[in-house]
Every structure is written in structure tokens, then in C-alpha cells.
Amino acid sequence: MRQAGRYLPEYRAVKERYGFFEMCRNPEAVTEVTLQPVRRFDLDAAILFSDIMVPLAAMGVEIDFAPGPVIARPVRTAADVARLRVPEAEEIAPFVAAAIPMVRAATHVPLIGFAGAPLTLAAYLVESGGTAEGFPGFRSWLHQQPGTAHALLDKLTEVTIRYLRTQITAGVHAVQLFDSWAGVHSAAVHARFGQPYAARALAGIGDLSVPRIYFATNAHHLLDQLADLPAEVIGVDWRAPLSAVRPALPGRTLQGNLDPAVLTAAPEVIAEQAREVLRHGIGGPHIFNLGHGIRPDVPPDRVSRLVDAVRSFDREPAAIPGGLR
Template sequence: MRACRRQPVPHTPVWYMRQAGRSLPEYLKVREGIPMLTSCATPDLIVEITLQPIRRYGVDAAIFFSDIVVPVKAVGVDLDIKPGVGPVIADPIRDRKGLEALRPLTPDDVPYVTESITALVGELGATPLIGFAGAPFTLASYLIEGGPSKNHDRTKAMMYGEPALWHALMERLTDIVLEHLRIQIRAGASAIQLFDSWVGAVAPDDYREFILPHTQRIFAGVAEVPRIHFGVGTGELLGVLGEAGPDVVGVDWRVPLDEAARRVGPGKALQGNLDPAILLAPWEVVERRALDILRRGREAEGHVFNLGHGVLPSTDPDQIKRLTELVHSF
């Protein structure tokens, strides 16, 4: 929390995107036979899975176990998370009529979120819980394409070709995302991260026109907690991601943190940015790369160590444990 606020810290804090999940045997065990979206609606499982990486690694924050599509599902959109694929939408949203599927979210739609966060905050004690949501662009991509997409063609076709419809869709998603984040904060989340994983597909001027007004509204609406803004492939967008109003800009592995600090400018902390694939290399390689990131991170006004994207399922948990100890000893 102090690093997010650019205050002095005893050591660089560390957590990992997707720290809970398939790289952990204890995760695979409790998830056996239970579909992803069922686990995301079951408080006992949410609490257990969220705590697993805290017990194993001693990381400095927990991230709420859920998925970016949970609030969209909760307002009634027919979707599923297919193993090895990701979110798949039964009736993709491509016109005005489709927007009606996106009614506003209320706390009663996600009672399991409030219940599990309340329980988690008690269990975690001094360790902060990070709440999260998918950003409107990344959610829109899943909803318009109907599933994962390489180039986001239909999404961009709507953005460029039907700007009024695009902004109407973004408005509705922004309302859902903002309420979902507020529900998590009211239940006790200490910080939030907005995942705009696929926004790196967009040029900076288009980000300003088609996305920025919406992400600005989200960050302005949750100003009571530290806010992290993350996307993949965002080297050219780092400045404008900061303009959206977060306290921390997440950086993938493509831009070194000292350069990222220049691109983001003053008044922000950074989060990142070890390539998750480096954890598949021998420890000596991980150590050398992590130390380089920690040194470059000193150029930022605050640094939260993380990967540049989520933990890969084939990662050896012992590598993550050693990495956490290294970051804490730096």
C-alpha cells in the first residue's frame, strides 16, 4: 500500500498476477471437477484459493480469486469459461438490441463476492486484499467477438465504424465495472487493479478518443483506495494509461522499468515486470533478471514487483517462492 502511494518501504513489495491458479497443486486439488465459474461463486473455495499463494509464498498482497467476466455473467449475460480457451459468450453483442443484456449491477447480483471478501479480510489480517475488474475495452472485446480474439477485428470495427454504439456499450460496461469495484471496496478490499489486458491493440490517439473517458470515470469513482492500471503490449500507451487516473501503472516485460518511468512521468508508481516465461529458465537466470528489474525499479517513485503478465500454468512454484525471498532481501 505504501509503495502504491509512493511512500518509503522497508523492501520492495511483491505479488503475482495469477498467483492463485493452475501452477499450484493445492489449487488443482480443490478445483477438481468444479467448473471455473462455479468456483467463482462459492465463498469457501474463493477464500481457500485466494489464501493458497499467501501461505506458500508469503507475498505482500492477496488478489481476490475470481474472473473478469464474473460481473457480466452476474447481470445475466450467457457465458462460460472454457478450460484452455477462456471466456465464451453465447450471444455476442453487436447492435443496440444487444446492449440490453447489460443492465446495471447491484450488490444482490454478487452476494458471494461480498461474503468471501468479508471472510478474507478477517483471515488476511495486515496483508492487503487487491480487488479487481476487467476494463471496459477488454470486456467489450470478449462480448463483441464472442470469445478470445487475436486481432479484435469486430471490436475495432464497432469502435471506428459505429462510435455512438461503441460509447453506449462502454458506458454500460463502465457502470458495471465501477459498481463491481465499489462492492469489493465496501466489503474490505484495500486496493484495486483494473485489467485492460488487450488494450495494447489500440493506438494512443484512439485510446484517448474511444477508451480514456470511460477508464477516467472508473478511477475517479474509486479514489479512496490505491488503484493499479494494467495492460499487455502497452509500451506506446503507458503515458495515457497514467492519464486515466491510477496511482500505479502496470508494465509488461517489453519496456524496462526505468524507461517506463520516463514514459509514465512523475506522480505515479510502477508495477512489474518480469517476463513470466523467465520463471521457466534456471534459477540463475531468474535471479539476474529480477535483480535488474529491482535496480531499474528504483528509477520509479514507487515500485511493486510483479510479473509482466500472469503466472504460466507450467511454472514451478519453488521458483516463485525463491523469487519472493529474493525481492524481499533486496
């Protein structure tokens, strides 16, 4: 999940010099913010600092952040979709491609790139940002204009493939596809408008031989569809234990899934909750992570305590009395 952000004083210092979107488009700022958590904590990887909305600017979308994404001109008609460009790969966020070698040169840990999944990007475009819980307007639009929806999702998928391929070519070691709002849809709607496009985006980078991670929030009713995605790793949010999810995702590495709210608790609570997640992760490959993005009210020392708890955990089942296997 997002490692940098407002919980770090060094991030806030950089933010004083730039607007958020300006910071995303400045390779030096991207490099600095990406490296801040790695310098401070004993982490196994760096996550590229950016935003899922960044590549949409090259499609002709006017974006601002206040603080969340605001789309100046929503995309809701066939004519709106027709106006969107499908830019060449080198036109899509070239500042991201420029920052990746800079980060690689400054740290020995692997670097993870990412993009937004087509269905989630479409939700923001149609609703002009995240204006209402559950995107009711977008969900209605999918039923009202399915042909236009598929045309939009088709363009977004192609741009996502090109953007991820650019990041991989520039040097990231793995990529993650964020489908932040997949879970607001029914299984039937997701099977029609979500899963096929996420699968196509992930398949579109399959020849580049980097691990692919897929993450959706509140999507436990979609596990059978996620199991069919061409991704080596499936991220899981905090709502269900990993041991309950693993049978539905055979052969996959699971990523997750500590509730970010835990990081505001006392250090001993953080350590015990981390161990609980790790116990449930036994039984297959597991990448410990938060179950969603880190909150801005988290004290940095709590993150240090979390890292220490994970580092000290003995994952051998024999070390856990009555442990999960």
C-alpha cells in the same frame, strides 16, 4: 498479477471439485484459492481469486469458460446493448462480496480486488470471447458502430464502478483495473474508446480512499494517456524496462515487470532477472510483480526462488555499482 492457478497442486485439487466459473461463484472456494499462494510464499498481499468476466452475468450475459470466456450471445447491435441490464451494486457478484470478509479474517496481509476495464470487457462481449489474436472483429466494430460502442462502454463503466465499490465496501485494501487488450488499439482509437472510460471507472471510486492500480499489456504507445488516469499505481508489462517507462509516468508508483516466462528458467537465472527488474525500478516507488499473469507450467519452487531474490535485494542506490538512479 494472478497468484493462484494451475501451477499450484493445491489449486488443481480444488479445481477437481468445481468447474472454473462455479469455483468463482463459491465464497468458500474463492477464499481457499485466494489464500493458497499466501500460505505457500512470503507475499506482501493477497489477490482475490475471480475473473474479470464475473460481474457481466448480472447484466444478463451468458458466460461459460472453455477454458477461456465464451459468450453465448455476442453483443453487437444497439438492440443487444439495450438488453443489457445495469444492476444495482448488491446484485453484482454477491459471492465476491461474501468472500472478501472471509479472506480478511484468515490472513494479515492486505487484499487486492480487481475488475476488467470497460474496453477489454467489450472486446470479449463483441467477439464472443477471445477468438482471434488482436480482436480484429472488435476493432472493426468500433469503427463500424461507434455510437453502439459508446453505449456499451457507458454501461460497462457504470457496472465496473459499482462492482469495485462493492469490493471496497466489503473490505479490500486496494483495487486493480485490468485492461488486458488496450494495447491492440492505436493511440487514436484508445483515446476515443478506452482512456475516457477507464478514467471514469477509476474516478468513480476516488472518494473511497483506496489505492487504484491500472494495468494494460503491450501499451507503451499509450503511456501519455495512461499518465492522465486517476490511478496511484500503473502496472507495466515485461516489454520495456521500468527505467524507460518512469519518465512518462511522473509521480506514480510503478508495478512490474518480470517476464513470466523467466519463471520456467533455472533458479540462478530467475534471481538475476529479478535483480535486473529491481535495478530498473530504482528512481521512484516500485511494487515488484510479474509483467503479466503467472503461467501454468511454472514449478512452485521457482516462485519461492523469485520471492527470495526480491526479499534479499538492497534497493539503496549506493549498494549497486553504477546503479540506476
